[in-house]
Amino acid sequence: MAHTYKLSYFDLMGLGEAIRFLLSYGGAKFEDFRFARDQWPALKNSMPYGKVPVLEIDGKATHQSIAICRYLAKQFKLMGGSxxxxxxxxxxxxxxxxxxxxxxxxxxxxxxxxxxxxxxxxxxxxxxxxxxxxxxxxxxxxxxxxxxxxxxxxxxxxxxxxxxxxxxxxxxxxxxxxxxxxxxxxxxxxxxxxxxxxxxxxxx
Missing domain, CATH: 1.20.1050.10 (Glutathione S-transferase Yfyf (Class Pi); Chain A, domain 2)
Known part of the structure; x- marks a missing residue:
């Protein structure tokens, strides 16, 4: 069964773009939830540790962009060979x-x-x-x-x-x-x- 993904990030490329690239490469459908900077104060407390990007995987929130990218790399066979x-x-x-x-x-x-x-x-x-x-x-x-x-x-x-x-x-x-x-x-x-x-x- 395919995973469901929702990426929450500002309306810019920034640290979210590598996640979007990897999800796209892996052929994964994902919700690209973007928000303006003036919306951030109302959303901040709902995010783990008050920071984004946040990637929800099957409804479970994950954070830290590099950790997320490394996880996706494992899922999509993009790690090194050793x-x-x-x-x-x-x-x-x-x-x-x-x-x-x-x-x-x-x-x-x-x-x-x-x-x-x-x-x-x-x-x-x-x-x-x-x-x-x-x-x-x-x-x-x-x-x-x-x-x-x-x-x-x-x-x-x-x-x-x-x-x-x-x-x-x-x-x-x-x-x-x-x-x-x-x-x-x-x-x-x-x-x-x-x-x-x-x-x-x-x-x-």
Whole structure:
């Protein structure tokens, strides 16, 4: 019997998009429950630990986006082929979180002058630092992050980059040949391509 899924998240890609990508890849039907920021105070107390995304699986609420993605990867056969390969997936996903948190400084800063300084640093230092390393790893691993095959790490990274590039208003993948090829590969997976074509249009 197929599971039922309901994803609750803000009306944006953000941390919910990797979950949507994985559910789409797995051919799972899911309710994509979105809400505006001004609706959040009324919903917060109904969420585990007061945070989203939350994925209800057969009516049971689960939280923490990476934990959810790892669970879905197991369901849809997107894990590595060994404990060592699973470790490689986890390392990449956690490193992308480090990268994302650097970008989050821009979003959190309210002083316009400081925001400008943060953006300059991101583009000149942070993006090249991480992207050059991601690109080298994908090249080394035959077009994927782990052992030349599609894993949830590939899908997770591409999904996160979808909203980060919109958020920063910079296409930082295009300058890195191997990362660009991986992004194109993931976005052209039929189920994910179908999701991207029909998903709501948001700023990030």
């Amino acid at each position: 404990d060592w390969e699973d470790l490689q997936c986890d390392m990449i996903v956690d490193t992308v979180t480090d990268f994302r948190m650097q970008a989050a400084r821009f979003f959190q800063e309210t002083d316009e002058k400081k925001k400008e300084e943060i953006m300059k640093s991101l583009i000149a230092e942070t993006v090249p630092y991480y992207m050059s390393r991601f690109d080298a790893q994908v090249k080394k691993n035959g077009g994927h992050f782990v052992n030349g095959k599609l894993t949830w790490a590939d899908i997770y990274v591409v999904a996160v980059f979808q909203f980060l590039q919109k958020f920063l208003k910079v296409d930082f993948v295009n300058d890195y040949t191997n990362m660009k090829a991986l992004q194109d590969k993931v976005l052209n997976l039929p189920a994910i391509k179908s999701w991207v074509e029909k998903r709501p249009k948001t700023d990030m």
